[in-house]
Amino acid sequence: MATGTRLTHLDDTGAANMVDVSEKAVTARTATAVGSVLMKPETLEMILSGNAKKGDVIATARIAGIMAAKRTHELIPLCHPLALSKVSVDIVADESLPGLRVTAMAKLSGQTGVEMEALTAASVACLTIYDMAKAVDRGMVLSGIKVLEKSGGQSGSWTAPDNT
Template identity: 55%
Template sequence: MGDQFTHIDKDGNAVMVDVSDKDITERTATAKASVIMQEETLNRIMAGTLKKGDVLSVAQLAGIMGAKKTADLIPLCHPLALTSVKVELSCDPDRNAVDVVGTCKLKGRTGVEMEALTAVTVAALTVYDMCKAIDKGMTITDVRLTLKEGGKSGTFVTP
């Protein structure tokens, strides 16, 4: 394998990648996640009858906030001036799932993949938190990067 880890120097020390020589370009990343739950739990989310309130709206806001805090949560991530964060949640009754899609964007020297992944993960965790009183068996699954655009490595789309 010819590629090297970028966050480890030749002596094995953790380092924040120096991006000062990279070009400023528009960069976008989209990530997805799902929360699988009991049918009754999803029905209550859709009906808005949970004691903690509107699950989807709170989780959406939490995902946006999570993206903005990525550098505080993930060691060696650069603090970024995001220009856009969008988090969308939808209910899929066929799978008893809440699906989360998060897209982050900026003009800068480094990508926003970690911010998009953090956004969907925090949103999914919020769904879990708001519903755990009635369904502790929920599963957060399929957290993945689905699109990355910009920078020298170009475009990545999940196959």
């Protein structure tokens, strides 16, 4: 099946099925996804100063993102369980938002891509930030969750057009 020609998770009758990757070559595959949590400046300051009631927001969100990537197949129907070799979640403050920017990377040597794992890591890290700070800022907005780039596999490398 050529990527972009038809939906890979639908068979000829339109029924949803897990894609058979058994004949695909094992290649090194990496994907990077991003997301942001926009918040009040005072919420960002509270998080950065370590004064959140629930604890270290950034460290907790990083761990939550890593754990989520490892469980993507349990959360997203038809995703393959993957033996990830690396997951990283980086969270940095951006006072121009104001808020926190999350970058998640997933990597493996395998027969299927890791875009969903990277997206899940970024999404859950953002959700965790919201959860830990919602008591002081219920108006936070999760924004811009997307794949920035992927490499490996039959389709090769891809980078988002604006890559931001």
